[in-house]
Ligand code: OSB
């Protein structure tokens with residue numbers, strides 16, 4: 001711990017915050033039940049303090065199709081509603097960010113990006129890593145991969161085959177009505193029953209589709225993720241009682257409170273934890289902790305993050321309750337070129353960064369090349 005430890009000083013003094021929009025083409029179109037992504041339009045947050053800087057990544061997508069948040073809206077709410085509150089609070093520690101922003105309702109992805117940047121800055125000063133701070137117990141994590149909806153069954157088999165050859169330890173297939181039972185049957189037939197396989201519907205089904213989804217039981221899936229809309233907790237609980245396949249929630253879980261309620265109601269047998277969706281890494285850890293106490297398995301979700309968000313997600317995924325491989329893949333699964341040095345898999349695993357803060361450095365040349373706009377906000 002450095003002599004200028006942030007805790008001793010009561011926090012960091014924020015001098016400015018840079019909001020930077022970057023655009024990274026994806027290596028291949030990624031189709032889900034809510035749309036097709038061909039590039040990642042990301043908002044990055046750089047917090048500049050008297051003791052050094054920190055980076056955050058906002059996971060909001062370009063359009064409000066996965067969740068109500070979207071990147072232009074996140075940038076607006078950060079500039080006009082969140083930063084003024086953060087600046088007013090003066091000296092800041094990551095542990096105090098949520099409270100400083102509490103009166104703004106929702107906008108968790110926007111809030112999470114600020115908390116992440118301040119936590120990175122704070123940990124760099126304290127010379128500790130995200131993993132160390134969050135409570136990581138592993139130095140490597142198992143990688144899963146999320147496979148989009150494909151044009152045809154042969155294409156699907158080729159895509160899954162290539163991912164398995166590169167070492168991924170678990171496959172998640174995106175499904176939607178019309179692309180569910182037969183694609184899963186084809187993957188099982190080709191790769192066998194040992195393959196760790198799960199499906200994600202991104203809210204594409206109706207509560208009345210329970211009997212149809214029960215057809216998935218024959219395939220021995222690890223879980224079905226978010227079949228129904230975000231607010232349909234009761235429908236998920238009823239499905240969990242109807243089918244053998246464990247029901248996992250993603251979109252519905254926006255906080256530790258909603259996680260606890262969903263578990264108590266029998267709607268979440270497994271939880272996908274995405275730090276952005278729940279307002280940050282501290283709330284993500286609280287969800288981990290409560291699930292761990294109750295024996296609910298969790299895994300780390302992904303939002304097609306750059307190397308910054310990926311570094312933090314890997315650290316989170318190294319906590320003891322993350323007993324299932326997450327959607328935390330190698331950088332090459334997403335981008336030809338990332339804004340940090342690429343995360344590379346070794347034997348289907350990624351190493352947890354050990355350096356201070358996020359433990360990754362920005363590549364300035366790449367960052368400049370992919371930047372669309374930069375704005376500097378000052379107290
Ligand atoms: O539902 O898990 C999801 C990507 C963007 C938005 C939502 C989801 C996803 C993924 C990909 O499934 C996860 C990743 O590899 O980053």
Ligand code: MG
Pocket residue numbers: 200202225226250251272301
């Ligand atoms: Mg999902």
